[in-house]
Structure formats: structure tokens, C-alpha cells
Amino acid sequence: MLPAVLLLAAAAANPQAPAPAATSSTTGDANHGKELFMKYTCYGCHGFSGQNGNGARLVPMRFPQAGFIAYVRNPPRANQMPSYSPKVLVDNDLADIYAYLKTLPDSAPPPASVAILSQILRENQ
């Protein structure tokens, strides 16, 4: 996953690239974001948890809102992550999804604190 700032820089350097997403943050509606997360099957690749699956781990969120929107508009690996244009999801929708993702708990305890995983790690050492 590329940092958002690099994505934005790449877009600015390429005259064919779509205009960068709005950079001003809006306060998203997490409830509406949840609806959209489910409706647009984001869970398909990122899990209902936002953490599990083939897609990038979205919890904890490492992007600022603008970076997140830029990423969704023009993913670096388009054959893996489908892009979503403003025709499909406007910036406010993505801000809502972003707000919802920020509410999801980071369910990834330190591996050493999980007895089963610690045991597996010790096997065949």
C-alpha cells in the first residue's frame, strides 16, 4: 500500500490523471458509512472487521481522510482493488465510510499475548 501523499504526488505529475480528491476533511456519518460499507460489499476484500481478507487492512486506519479518498478513487493495484469514481460514490460517501472504519475495533492483540499463537511459534523451534 502506497502512502497517500505519494499517490497524490503521482497524480499531480501526470496530466492524464484524474483531478485529486478533495483534501478538506468533512466529518463523516459513521452510520451511513456502515450502510455503504455493506451495500458496496467492501467487506468482500477487507472483511466485516475491516481487517481480514485479501484486501488491505483498514483497521487501524493509517490514511488521513483525503488519502483514503484518493486511494479509493485510483488504487495503485487496480487489478486487485476496484476503483470507485465520484459518479458511484461521492466524496461525502467516502468520508462516511472512512468515519465508520474509524469506529471499528482493532481486534489484533499482540501475538505474544495469545497463548495458542505463542505455542505455535514455539513448535519446531
Next chain:
Amino acid sequence: MARTSVAKAKKITVDRRGFLKGAAASAAVGAVGSVVTGTSAEAQEQVAQRNATAQPNAAAIAADTGVRPVVSSRIVEKPGSDFMVDVLKTLDLEYVAANPGSTFEGLHESLINYGDNKMPELLTCCHEESAVAMAHGYAKIEGKPMMALIHGDIGLQHASMAIYNAYADRVPIYMVVGNHADGAERSSGVQSQHSAQDLGELVRDYVKWDDQPWSLGHFAESAVRAYNIARTPPMGPTLITMAAELQLHPNTQPGLRIPKLSRTSPPQGDSGAVAEAARMLVNAERPMIMTERTARTPEGMKLMIELAETLQAPVSNSERMDFPNRHPLAGTGFANYDPDVTISLEVNDVSGTARAARARNAKTISISSIDLSHKANIQEFGKYSEVDLDIGADAQATLPALIEQCKKLITPDRQRTMQERGAKIAAAHKEARKRNIELASVGWDASPVSLNRLCAELWPQIKDLDWSLVSWQGFISGWPGRLWNFDKHYQYIGGQGAGGMGYGAPAAVGAALANKKHGRFSVSIQTDGDLNYAPGVLWTAAHHRIPLLTIMHNNRGYHQEVMFIEQAASIRNRGADRAHIGTKLWDPDINYAKMAQAYGMEGFGPITDPKDLAPTFRKAIELVRKGEPAMIDVVTQPR
């Protein structure tokens, strides 16, 4: 119309031809009777005629109640199908999986009575696809064919998808299909609908060999030949079309004999080519071994380990159980390990590896029997592979010579270099394993349950058993391979072969059946979409007391397709908000615990809280260890 029929009915005579004509005419009268109205003389005569033919006359009554021969003239003392059983009993077939069908009723009866339902024992299946896929799973564990007995036309078409999977997976299956071959003997209706001029044609594109014997002697020869062809690498399903007439008629052929089953040795690589491969590998700075279906037997795994350790080369293993996943050389090497020589062993499609190698001026070797068995129509062989050294041979059979050649060429200098490389690969392997275990904590408490948590919770409960994973890891992000310790040949059976869904559940049952006699514990992590193709195989597992723990990966949909539709919508600048249409299995949600119970096995769940996994696993494992199948429904994250 009515007038003509009545006129014909008046001409009934007593000879057989006349009787049949009369019967037909009576039927015709009966058929038109419902439209005759009023009380015309013609209509009354028609009714009287029908009543007259419905009553037995005095001669008929005497024939039915008088003195009769002790034995019916219809009895066939020595049917041809008894001899067929004699032939099949020479082939070391433990089981025959079948959904019943009239085209093989003669052999069916011979198997259970004349053959005493032993070697082979009949397994009752609810679908022909299940029967063949069970044989598929069985062969992957046992290393030899199971028999599937298939009904003509309709049964074979039901079975066709499972046959194709087995063909693409290079798995031997011994198939016999019934056929009402003789047009003069078969009746109209279903017997005609279930017969064909050339039944093998329906599946010939994806069976290794087929034949339609025309006599019992011919059957004996073809039956033995089919078994041997199926198990000779490159292995594959074979099919014998068996005429119903041969089964049902008395065996009157004198001097019938059953040919001795001979074993064809698998093809080994040309000695010059093998020597050249050894030279390339020993001189390589970063050799890589890729393998898909090399180890046909446990011996194959030992040879793989010996080759890897001889070369100190990493082994990337997909599909089957060819190499232990915790061996220090398992994996793709250390950072920036761009191989200068890659050897692919029984890899179906080497084109991607070869293309990447050419781009960096590296070399590719392939040892595979796949090129010895291509057919024209189905394109499962993939893209043409531009390899530098292509050895058309069975990889396992060629490995001893390759290892010997490599050992001859290794100088003390090369040995030192190899040991240094091996140490770096081992360190990278250790690091990769640690990283995988750390990643397993992600979504640990998530609900629906994460697959990493599911597999992590299961491992401590089965690791001290003699376990076998009888399902594919592709839909579960490979978590067992990342967390568990696979070091035995029977611990993993790989995937479908041709990507055909509906394989998973029956293949698991077949593999569990093979594991049963060895006292192994079979576990399947079963996808929901796959199970719903033919869930009747759960009943087969319960009925035949096949111990198997099935854990549902219930993500409530055909998840791969959800992602494909998302991509398609995105490319067309449309939303994925309708991607669930035609892909999701919800509304209503399917309750697999109840499904299991309906089919006669214990069912647990649905589990949505990961804390419920461990105690439920304990209960279900206890049942399976007692010899029963059991199922746990776990509602899961998509992948």
C-alpha cells in the same frame, strides 16, 4: 378417430401378433373412451368391448392356477454380470460408489449377492457427481483408483463435472457406465433415453481412455486394461461402457479367462536430459524448485526433500503435499531471491515462470508427464511454456536419477556455496513463519469469525492426532499451511483440479473413507457454496459411518464471484452495490447444523462468537473419534 379404433378392435385374433394388435387397439379405445358421450350404439359397443377384454377368460385362469413348472423359465443361473464381478475382484477395488440406475441393475445385483458386497463394497450415493468426486478424494489418499458405477446417459452427464476435475487433477478413477446398447432389445421410453450409440463420447475429451466391450471376454480384457491405464502416470480417469445385455444374458462363452493385471512403470526422463538438468542446477547461484503434483506416494516426498537438501534450494509447493511446510527450505528463498535456474516438477502451466525467467536471462527446466497426455478440445493445459529444458517424464520416477547426477557434480566448493545459501534460506523461512503467526492475530475477536482464528483454534486440538486435512486451502487464505505442521503425505489432498465447485464435500468424504481404515482423523474446512451443489453426500457419510469432521466456512455466498462482479462494475464505472445479486446465499441464511442433523449426523452451531470455537471443536472431535461424521457451522469472514 374413434370409429377407426373400434373397427380395428372388432378384428382381434388369438395369435400373438393379433393379441398385441388387439391390446394396442384396446388401449386406444380406452384412450378415446373419455371423449365418447351419449348412448349411441357405437359407444355402447365400445364400452362392452373394453369390459370384455378386461376379464380373464377360462383358458387364462387355468393357465395361471394349474400345474406349473417348479422353476420359472425366466431364471438366469449364470448371468454375465457374475463374471464381471469375478473380473472386478482381481483389481484390488475396495469400494464402488454409485447412484442406482437401471442400465447396471444386472451388475448391481451381482455385486451385492454373487460378490457378497465385498471388494468392492457398494457405497450409496445421492448423485453421480458425488460418486465420482468421492473416488477422486479416495485416490488422493490411498494412491489407487476407487470404482464409480454410473447410469447410462443421464448418470454420466451428472458425473461429467467430477470426471473433468479428476482428469485435470491427474487422479485415477475407475469408472463403469451401463448402457442399453442393443436397439433390438431395449424398450422405448427410459431404456432408450438412457442409452447411446457411443456413450464414451459424452466425456471422451476428459477421460484418459475408454472402451465399449462387445463380449464378456472383451470386458475382461478392457476392464483390466482400464485399471492399469488409470494408475499409470500421467494418471487419469478411465471408463468402460458396459452393455446391459452382457450383464443380463447368461454367460455362455466357453474358455473365458481373466488377464493378469500387469503394472506399467512410469516414464523416466531421458538420461542425457537429466544430466543436463543436474548440471544447470548444481551450477546455479539461486536455484528454485517449484512443485504441484510430484509426490504420488510418500516416497515422492522423501525424494523431494533429498533433492532440496542436495541443492540447498527453496521449494515452493502448491496443490498437493509434496514437501513439508516447516522444512527450513520450504518457501521462495530470501529477499530478492530471483532464481537463475527454476525447475518445475509436475507443474501444469510453467508459462508464467518461464516468461519471468526470460526477462532476467534466467533458465527454466520442467519435468512433467503432463505433455504426454494432452487432448485437443479442452484447453486446461494453459499457455504454451517456453522452457529451456523440457523433460517429458514422471517427476517422481525421474528424481532418483536427477539426485544422483547432482551429487556427482557437486564439488567441495559448490558444497560450501550451497550450505551458505541454505542457511540464508532457512533464516528467511523462519522469519516468514514468524510473520504468518503474527498475522494470525488480526481480527482475532472478530465476529463473524476470522479464518485465521478458526484454524489457530483447531490446530492444538488435532495436532496430537493422526490427522488429515481433506479440503482445499485456497478459499481459506491458506491458513492451515501457515499455522499447522504438515509433514506427512496424507495430511493434505489439494484442490479440485479444474476449479469445478461441488468437488469439496464428496472428495472430503471419499478421502475420509480412505483414512478410516488407517485410523486417521479427517477434517474438512468446507465452503458453503460448494456443499450446496450436492449436499446428499452428508447422508452417504452418515449411512456408511465415515468419520469426518466438517467445519463450515460459511461466508454466505459465492465469494470469489462477489469480487469478480465488483471488479466488472468498477471497470464500467458502476457501483458494486448490486454485486450481491446472484452471488450471495442469504435471505434466508442456510443453517448447516440443521442440514447435518437432517442428513443423520450431529450438527453444531451456527457459531458467530470465536470464543465458542474451542469447546465446540472438543465435542465434535470426540464424536468423530468414535467413528461418526459431525459438522460445525461457523459463520465466517469472507476470506
